[in-house]
Amino acid sequence: MIPILETPLGRLYEADCLKILAGLQPNSVDLAFADPPFNLGKKYSSNIDDSRAEHEYLDWCRAWLDGMVRVLKPGGSLFLWNIPKWNLQLGAYLNQKLTFRHWITVDIKYSLPIPKRLYPSHYALLYFVKGKKPAIFHPDRIPVPCCRHCGGELRDYGGYKDKMNPRGVNLSDVWTDIPPVRHAKYKKRDANALALKLMDRIISMASDPGSVVLDPFGGSGTTYVAAELNGRRWIGAELHCRTILDRFENLNDDRDHLAEIHVNKNVLFTRASLARRKKAGRPLSQDYRVDANGSPCECPPVDRDQPDLFL
Ligand SMILES: C[S@@+](CC[C@H](N)C(=O)[O-])C[C@H]1O[C@@H](n2cnc3c(N)ncnc32)[C@H](O)[C@@H]1O
Numbered sequence: 001m002i003p004i005l006e007t008p009l010g011r012l013y014e015a016d017c018l019k020i021l022a023g024l025q026p027n028s029v030d031l032a033f034a035d036p037p038f039n040l041g042k043k044y045s046s047n048i049d050d051s052r053a054e055h056e057y058l059d060w061c062r063a064w065l066d067g068m069v070r071v072l073k074p075g076g077s078l079f080l081w082n083i084p085k086w087n088l089q090l091g092a093y094l095n096q097k098l099t100f101r102h103w104i105t106v107d108i109k110y111s112l113p114i115p116k117r118l119y120p121s122h123y124a125l126l127y128f129v130k131g132k133k134p135a136i137f138h139p140d141r142i143p144v145p146c147c148r149h150c151g152g153e154l155r156d157y158g159g160y161k162d163k164m165n166p167r168g169v170n171l172s173d174v175w176t177d178i179p180p181v182r183h184a185k186y187k188k189r190d191a192n193a194l195a196l197k198l199m200d201r202i203i204s205m206a207s208d209p210g211s212v213v214l215d216p217f218g219g220s221g222t223t224y225v226a227a228e229l230n231g232r233r234w235i236g237a238e239l240h241c242r243t244i245l246d247r248f249e250n251l252n253d254d255r256d257h258l259a260e261i262h263v264n265k266n267v268l269f270t271r272a273s274l275a276r277r278k279k280a281g282r283p284l285s286q287d288y289r290v291d292a293n294g295s296p297c298e299c300p301p302v303d304r305d306q307p308d309l310f311l
Contacts (some may be wrong), residue, residue: 024235
């Protein structure tokens with residue numbers, strides 16, 4: 001099949017992902033990621049049926065998951081993004097074929113409150129590996145959460161301050177720093193677009209430059225953009241590719257956005273926090289570890305707001 005888009009690193013097919021998966025070589029992909037429709041009755045520009053019977057939806061998911069497992073290299077990683085209701089069942093299915101690594105909770109409100117239910121506030125990101133352990137695993141370290149007012153740390157790291165790694169804190173399996181994609185600049189994009197920061201984190205963790213990244217559900221192409229700009233090879237499928245083609249016409253905004261994401265990871269403080277600290281008279285030495293005297297943020301909660309999300 002002829003790709004609708006070919007870049008120096010990637011190939012995008014405007015086709016059903018089941019067909020594309022069937023045509024790929026077994027054991028050829030280092031990282032497979034999927035963000036399928038969630039069967040919540042949404043309207044997609046590809047006009048797919050997003051309100052199937054439960055068993056039909058799950059059967060369909062199992063079919064493309066089988067395809068993804070087949071093409072994954074030994075030691076390759078598979079990530080599955082969905083709401084907990086579906087990932088509970090799809091995770092149990094994958095557990096028969098791959099090795100479970102993590103259920104990552106990504107804290108983003110994804111719908112309106114539902115009467116008599118808890119407010120849905122997270123997505124489930126499942127992380128499996130083919131074989132016993134991942135061939136590639138280098139998770140980002142992240143900055144300490146800081147006050148948006150004074151730049152002070154929101155947690156008191158007390159006596160351990162001088163022991164903190166200057167490259168930031170360990171990534172946990174709860175991610176609270178992934179922004180929803182609501183920026184005015186991205187209005188044209190599909191409402192389902194994932195944050196570039198999320199895809200950059202997954203790609204950085206489980207692939208190396210030159211690795212092959214696969215995403216069978218392109219949407220607005222966030223995975224492909226993150227792969228392309230991070231020097232990974234990539235393979236994509238999408239039934240309606242217009243948005244991705246438009247996005248690849250001019251990658252400058254994404255390139256700038258990714259550069260901003262990169263300067264703010266693997267550091268103890270984001271650029272914004274450093275600037276706020278300076279303004280608020282909370283200077284830091286170059287190496288945060290030698291500064292054990294700074295006190296954490298004491299602003300009233302209303303000023304603290306949320307940690308820096310919008311990177
Ligand atoms: C939730 S969106 C993916 C969003 C994407 N992760 C992003 O960041 O923009 C799911 C996409 O899967 C596409 N899709 C649905 N069924 C498909 C199929 N059988 N083959 C290929 N793409 C499909 C839909 O058109 C939709 O764009």
